[in-house]
Amino acid sequence: MPPDHAPITVLLVEDHLLVSEGLAAMINATGDLKVIATAATAAEAVRQALLQQPDVVVMDSHLPDGSGADVAGHIREGQPAVPIVFLSADESEVAMIAAVRAGACAYLPKSRATADVVEAVRRAADGEMLIPATQLARLLARAHEMSRDEADRRRLLESLTRREMEVLSLMADGLDNRAIAAELGIGFTTVRGHVQNILEKLDAHSKLEALACAARYGLLDAA
Missing domain, CATH: 3.40.50.2300 (Response regulator)
Structure with a gap:
């Protein structure tokens, strides 16, 4: 003053x-x-x-x-x-x-x-x-929530491999496992393994839930 x-x-x-x-x-x-x-x-x-x-x-x-x-x-x-x-x-x-x-x-x-x-x-x-x-x-409560979300986002991004990120991106494009296998030139069983790893890392019970989680944390922006 x-x-x-x-x-x-x-x-x-x-x-x-x-x-x-x-x-x-x-x-x-x-x-x-x-x-x-x-x-x-x-x-x-x-x-x-x-x-x-x-x-x-x-x-x-x-x-x-x-x-x-x-x-x-x-x-x-x-x-x-x-x-x-x-x-x-x-x-x-x-x-x-x-x-x-x-x-x-x-x-x-x-x-x-x-x-x-x-x-x-x-x-x-x-x-x-x-x-x-x-x-x-x-606002402060929301700021705390956003900070926590950002920490979770970094943790999830660090846990997913480059190949898993590619599979996740193709899942978001609507491709099924066989189409993903063809797109990436890898085996169908290999794709299923990647999908299972993605579900476990995102604590999801389905592909839809995994994609919802990816959207929430902006994981696809980094794909």
């Missing part, structure tokens, strides 16, 4: 010039808030944060050279306590979780009125967490 009567200083990170200029004008018109720097790239945002030491950062979630969440993480390495208000057109759960993990105290859609953004900056400077407790708890 700045000293009494000193304006709350803001670093505005936004890659669309018209949006940046319009938002800066509205913030500066308040009298108690002042945009001391703007940045249109991740690299410039990190540099300006280190140079200017703003009271609050207003951050877009997508920048030409990186994500807002990554930038927020870098900024908070140098300023651990700086409040970061995310203002983004991306309202997906994934984007919000990334922002929360990076230390966001607010996540506002760009469709919100400028007055809401201004009020969020003021409250952030006062140390408030503007993400409701119930929503924050849900």
Whole structure:
């Protein structure tokens, strides 16, 4: 929080010039808030944060050279306590979780009125967490679940051999065991062995269940 009567200083990170200029004008018109720097790239945002030491950062979630969440993480390495208000057109759960993990105290859609953004900056400077407790708890729980899923995905990918990945991919294409054998130039019995190994490693009782597991963990993306 700045000293009494000193304006709350803001670093505005936004890659669309018209949006940046319009938002800066509205913030500066308040009298108690002042945009001391703007940045249109991740690299410039990190540099300006280190140079200017703003009271609050207003951050877009997508920048030409990186994500807002990554930038927020870098900024908070140098300023651990700086409040970061995310203002983004991306309202997906994934984007919000990334922002929360990076230390966001607010996540506002760009469709919100400028007055809401201004009020969020003021409250952030006062140390408030503007993400409701119930929503924050849900996002953190989902983040934990996503981390666990990613760990499971890595474990499954490491357990499957290159040939098993090929068989799994052909299963997803709808080929039966004989067609897979013909496609790969291997024996039918060999394919059955690979399929059985896949089912065991994915803890599946059928090909359909194995494919559902593969889809859930994005295994076919790596095939």
